[in-house]
Amino acid sequence: MLFTPRAAWADAPAPLQAAIADALGTAVTGHTDLRGGMSPGPAAALRLADGRTVFAKAMSVEVRAHNHMLVRRESAVLDVLPESVPAPRRLATVAWGPWIALVTTWAPGAAGGLWTDKSIDAVVDACRTASGHRAPDGLRPVAERIFDFDGWERVVVAGPEDEWEVDYADRAADIAADWARWTAGDALVHRDIRADNTTVDAETGSATLLDWAYAAAGVPWLDLAQLAADIVGTGHCLGGQAATDRAYRLIQTLPTDAARFVVALTGMWRIRAATIQDAVLPTISTWRRERVQALRPLVTRLIIDLTGRP
Numbered sequence: 001m002l003f004t005p006r007a008a009w010a011d012a013p014a015p016l017q018a019a020i021a022d023a024l025g026t027a028v029t030g031h032t033d034l035r036g037g038m039s040p041g042p043a044a045a046l047r048l049a050d051g052r053t054v055f056a057k058a059m060s061v062e063v064r065a066h067n068h069m070l071v072r073r074e075s076a077v078l079d080v081l082p083e084s085v086p087a088p089r090r091l092a093t094v095a096w097g098p099w100i101a102l103v104t105t106w107a108p109g110a111a112g113g114l115w116t117d118k119s120i121d122a123v124v125d126a127c128r129t130a131s132g133h134r135a136p137d138g139l140r141p142v143a144e145r146i147f148d149f150d151g152w153e154r155v156v157v158a159g160p161e162d163e164w165e166v167d168y169a170d171r172a173a174d175i176a177a178d179w180a181r182w183t184a185g186d187a188l189v190h191r192d193i194r195a196d197n198t199t200v201d202a203e204t205g206s207a208t209l210l211d212w213a214y215a216a217a218g219v220p221w222l223d224l225a226q227l228a229a230d231i232v233g234t235g236h237c238l239g240g241q242a243a244t245d246r247a248y249r250l251i252q253t254l255p256t257d258a259a260r261f262v263v264a265l266t267g268m269w270r271i272r273a274a275t276i277q278d279a280v281l282p283t284i285s286t287w288r289r290e291r292v293q294a295l296r297p298l299v300t301r302l303i304i305d306l307t308g309r310p
């Protein structure tokens, strides 16, 4: 599990906090800092004078311009999602100086943590509901929200790092090739399904998908393939073998290209771990490397299935 060193909500500038209260039309009476997620900006549960609890996250362009842009983009995405998509509703987006903040409805339940069979089922349902919608106008093709899917190809060029890569990187590169074509479609795709981007309400057993900045138009199975990879990447409460089995089983319910997606996504983490150093998120390379290791048994199995040879 990646815990980014998030700033504390109390450190967000006072004028930004005042602008949030203003936009919500009520005072903020308390807050609880949230951990988890992928950005260094503060995120919190805000308690409001009118009794509501809402979610807020904030980001300064001076800390990390990329995340600042993502908050703005997520705000626009939330505005075009159909009502029936299991997502938080946007309540306010406010800017102050280099800062931007997004406030949404609170999603009940626990976020992050290891996967359980129950939380997998809930998120599978939520993904199917979301992808049952046509992507709203304005969402970009998912190929524009996918990065470094040529990871295995670059591993082949740079030279494999171990025996596994000697045996499999070539085939993995062939499998990932041409991803823009086989991920194209007109379904609504979240594109960033991970345990920390979902909550599951223990009472209702239903999931909410969070963090919509990468939403796009694509093939309807894509979020389920991403979920399968995350079951292994984040882990299952019953251990690594159970995670691999659950993920493999889920992939078997999807078109063959879903297996290609998981292979390609692993190549993305592999090349990013080796090539991108992030001063603001220094632990992210280790997080990516651990994912690649955890995914090896699953990816090996998928490559053998897809190529018909061990």
Ligand SMILES: Nc1ncnc2c1ncn2[C@@H]1O[C@H](COP(=O)(O)OP(=O)(O)O)[C@@H](O)[C@H]1O
Binding pocket: 034, 035, 036, 037, 038, 039, 040, 043, 055, 057, 088, 104, 105, 106, 107, 108, 111, 112, 196, 197, 199, 210, 211
């Ligand atoms: N609407 C929400 N309701 C409750 N918790 C949320 C909500 N949105 C996000 N969270 C929690 O806050 C964390 C950070 O939010 P997220 O939108 O994923 O930010 P980041 O862009 O930093 O990943 C999430 O991992 C989740 O635990």
Ligand SMILES: [Mg+2]
Binding pocket: 037, 038, 196, 197, 210, 211
């Ligand atoms: Mg997130």
